[in-house]
Amino acid sequence: MATPTTRRAIRIITPGHIQIESDVPAPRLRPDYLIAEAKAWALNPTDIAHVDKLGGPGTIVGCDWAGVVTAVGENVTRFKPGDAVSGVCHGGNIVEPEDGAYASIVISKELATMHKPDNLSFGEAVSLGVGMATIGQAMYWIMKMRLPSADETPEPIADPAVFVYGGSSATGSLAIQAAKLSGYKVYTACSPSNFDLVQSRGADGWFDYNEATCADDVLATVTSNNSSIGYIIDCIGNEASGTLCASILSPSGGHYHTIKPPVPGPFKTLRPEESAIGTTALAYAMTGESFELPPGKVHPADPDQAAFAREWAVLGEKLLAAGKIKPHPVHVRQGGLEAVVAAIDEMRGSGPRGVKIVYISNAHWTTLKISGQLSEVHVHPMQPPPNPSDPTRECYIKDSPSHVVHMQNGLTLS
Incomplete structure (x- = not known):
C-alpha cells in the first residue's frame, strides 16, 4: 500500500478560527518519532487556548490521540507498524506546525506514546495522553x-x-x-x-x-x-x-x-x-523538544526531563495494562474530525463535567458474505449491526447460520 502524501487535519486559520483541510501534507518521519493512523481524539482546555491565542496560523490543533502505528523512525525501538497506541502531541506548535493531533494521520514522539492495553478501547485510551504526561x-x-x-x-x-x-x-x-x-x-x-x-x-x-x-x-x-x-x-x-x-x-x-x-x-x-x-x-517540556509558549517565549529542550518522560511512559503502560490506573470517564461521540471542530466551540462554554469528551473516527462497516468455497467472498457495504457493544472498539460480529461477518474499519480485533 502506498504511503499517503496528504491527510485531513484541523488547522488554525486566524486566532479563534479553525477549519478542516483535506490536502495537508503528510508529516515527515523524524528519527525519534512514529506515524499513525488516528482512530480517536480527545478535547482539552489547552486546545481552546491554542486556537484563540497561543497557536499560529497553519498549525494543526490538538493534543490527545489514539490509533494504529503505520511507520517508525530509525531511532524508535518500542513500537512497530500495526501497534495500537495512544499519545500526546503539542497541538498549535508554531515551531513544528505539523505536530497536532487533530488529523487523520498523526506524528508523535516515541517517548510521548504508550501502547494501548487490550483492556481499553481507543475511546478510553485517547483520554490519557495529556493527563498522564x-x-x-x-x-x-x-x-x-x-x-x-x-x-x-x-x-x-x-x-x-x-x-x-x-x-x-x-x-x-x-x-x-x-x-x-x-x-x-x-x-x-x-x-x-x-x-x-x-x-x-x-x-x-x-x-x-x-x-x-x-x-x-x-x-x-x-x-x-x-x-x-x-x-x-x-x-x-x-x-x-x-x-x-x-x-x-x-x-x-x-x-x-x-x-x-x-x-x-x-x-x-x-x-x-x-x-x-x-x-x-508546561507538560510540553516532557517531549524534550524546544517550543515557544506564548509565541516569542522560547522554552529550551530539556534532555533530562525527556529521559524521565521515556521512563514514565513505560511505567504508565504497565500501570494501565495491570488495571491499576483507570481512565477518566469518557463521553464517546461519533463524527470524526468534523465533529471536533464544532466541539471546540462547545468547550468554550461550561461543557460536560466529570467526563472527558472524545471523538472516534467515522466507522465503516462491511459484510463479508461467505458462500461455497471459502475463497469465494462477496463484500457488501452495510450499516452497523444493531446495538454494537462498544462503538470505540474495532470488532467483528459473526452470524454463524448465514456465514456473515460484519467488520468495522476492516479490522477483526475483538
Missing part, C-alpha cells in the same frame, strides 16, 4: 514524590498526605490514583456531584470546594489522622484554589503545584516563606 511531570519530576510500582504494593506513607484540588477533572482523577499507588493518603476537593467518582478512584477524603468551611473541614480530617498536607496538585489554578491550598498546606511547609500557569497570586501572598514551595510547568 501532566501528573508524571508534576508529581514525580518536579515534586519528587515516590514513584508508584506496577508490580509491588507500596509501603503506606502516613505523613505527609497529598491534596488534589479538582480531583474529578480528567487530570485530577489520574493524580488521585497515582498518589495512592505511591502509598500516600489522598484528599481532594471537587463538586459534590462527583464525590462517587473520586471515591472510586481511591480518595481517602473528599470535600465540596464551594463550601465556606472547606479548608477547615480538610484540616480537621487530616489532623484527626495524625497527618498534614505536604503535597498539593491544583488542577484548576485560579485565585480560589490558590487561596484554599495556601491555607491547608502544612505550617512547616510543603510543595504546591498548579498545572495551569501561573502560580496564583493568593498562594504566593499567603505563603511567602521559602518552605512553602509554589511551582507550575
Whole structure:
C-alpha cells in the first residue's frame, strides 16, 4: 500500500478560527518519532487556548490521540507498524506546525506514546495522553514524590498526605490514583456531584470546594489522622484554589503545584516563606523538544526531563495494562474530525463535567458474505449491526447460520 502524501487535519486559520483541510501534507518521519493512523481524539482546555491565542496560523490543533502505528523512525525501538497506541502531541506548535493531533494521520514522539492495553478501547485510551504526561511531570519530576510500582504494593506513607484540588477533572482523577499507588493518603476537593467518582478512584477524603468551611473541614480530617498536607496538585489554578491550598498546606511547609500557569497570586501572598514551595510547568517540556509558549517565549529542550518522560511512559503502560490506573470517564461521540471542530466551540462554554469528551473516527462497516468455497467472498457495504457493544472498539460480529461477518474499519480485533 502506498504511503499517503496528504491527510485531513484541523488547522488554525486566524486566532479563534479553525477549519478542516483535506490536502495537508503528510508529516515527515523524524528519527525519534512514529506515524499513525488516528482512530480517536480527545478535547482539552489547552486546545481552546491554542486556537484563540497561543497557536499560529497553519498549525494543526490538538493534543490527545489514539490509533494504529503505520511507520517508525530509525531511532524508535518500542513500537512497530500495526501497534495500537495512544499519545500526546503539542497541538498549535508554531515551531513544528505539523505536530497536532487533530488529523487523520498523526506524528508523535516515541517517548510521548504508550501502547494501548487490550483492556481499553481507543475511546478510553485517547483520554490519557495529556493527563498522564501532566501528573508524571508534576508529581514525580518536579515534586519528587515516590514513584508508584506496577508490580509491588507500596509501603503506606502516613505523613505527609497529598491534596488534589479538582480531583474529578480528567487530570485530577489520574493524580488521585497515582498518589495512592505511591502509598500516600489522598484528599481532594471537587463538586459534590462527583464525590462517587473520586471515591472510586481511591480518595481517602473528599470535600465540596464551594463550601465556606472547606479548608477547615480538610484540616480537621487530616489532623484527626495524625497527618498534614505536604503535597498539593491544583488542577484548576485560579485565585480560589490558590487561596484554599495556601491555607491547608502544612505550617512547616510543603510543595504546591498548579498545572495551569501561573502560580496564583493568593498562594504566593499567603505563603511567602521559602518552605512553602509554589511551582507550575508546561507538560510540553516532557517531549524534550524546544517550543515557544506564548509565541516569542522560547522554552529550551530539556534532555533530562525527556529521559524521565521515556521512563514514565513505560511505567504508565504497565500501570494501565495491570488495571491499576483507570481512565477518566469518557463521553464517546461519533463524527470524526468534523465533529471536533464544532466541539471546540462547545468547550468554550461550561461543557460536560466529570467526563472527558472524545471523538472516534467515522466507522465503516462491511459484510463479508461467505458462500461455497471459502475463497469465494462477496463484500457488501452495510450499516452497523444493531446495538454494537462498544462503538470505540474495532470488532467483528459473526452470524454463524448465514456465514456473515460484519467488520468495522476492516479490522477483526475483538
